[in-house]
Amino acid sequence: MSFTVSQLAKLAGISPRTLRYYDQIGLLAPQHTTAAGYRLYGAEQADTLWQILFYRELGLQLGEIRALLRDPSYDRRQALTDHRRRLLQKREKLERLLGAVDRVLAADDTQEVFLLEERFDCFKEQLVAENERRYGKEVRARYGDAAADSANAAMLCMSRADYDRFTALEKEILRQLDALFAAGTPTDAPAARELAEKHRQWLTASWGHYDPAAHAALAAGYVVDDRFRDYYDRGTAGRAVYLRDVIAHYTQSL
CATH class of the missing domain: 1.10.490.50 (Antibiotic binding domain of TipA-like multidrug resistance regulators)
Structure with a gap:
C-alpha cells in the first residue's frame, strides 16, 4: 500500500506541509519519488511517522527524534515500553492532581486542615514535574531511570x-x-x-x-x-x- 503526501497527512492528522518538512530535514523520507516528483510513502514510513508524532507528544524536539531513530542501538519495542511506563506515571500523577482539585472544589470550611495537605501534595507534584522538565533528561542519562524515579518517589512521599x-x-x-x-x-x-x-x-x-x-x-x-x-x-x-x-x-x- 502506498500513500501520497495528502493521503498520509490526512491519515495522521497533520498538514502536507509538515510531512514535506520532515523530508527536508531528513526525519522522514518517502519510500520513493515518482518521475513526476510526487512523494509516495509505504507502511514502514507510516509507522515511522506514528513514532515521530508519538515522541512529539512526549515533548521531544525534532532533532532529538531524528537522532533517536537513527541510533543503531535503537530498539523500537524497548523504547515504546519505556515511554509507556512514563506515560502511566504521568497519568497517575494527573489523576491524583485531578482528585485533589475536585476535593478542593467540593470542600467546606471544616475541611481546611485536610485541604492544606491536599494542596501541598499538588505542590509536590508540580515541583517534581518541573524538576523533570529542567533536569530529567540529564539525570536519567547520567544515573539511569531507576535512580531518577526513586528520587521522584522520595519527594512525593515527603510529608x-x-x-x-x-x-x-x-x-x-x-x-x-x-x-x-x-x-x-x-x-x-x-x-x-x-x-x-x-x-x-x-x-x-x-x-x-x-x-x-x-x-x-x-x-x-x-x-x-x-x-x-x-x-x-x-x-x-x-x-x-x-x-x-x-x-x-x-x-x-x-
Missing part, C-alpha cells in the same frame, strides 16, 4: 514536616557554605566535613538512598553546569568549586 526539614537543611547548607568560604576554611577541616555531612543528609532525603561516588559526581557537576554554579556561587565566584572540593574530600574519606 509537610519532612519537606519543611528538607528546605531548612538546604538553607543551612547555603548559610554554612557562605561562612566557611568567606573564612577560607580548609576543605578537610572538621567544619567543612560537617557541611559535607549536611549535604549528604539533604541528598539522601531527595534521592531516597546514598552513594558516595554519585555524591562526588553530583558536586562536580555543580561546577560545570551554569545553572548549579550560579545557584551556589550567588554572585561570588568560587563557592561552587569550594563545595565540590569539600564533598570530594568527604566522600574519599568514607
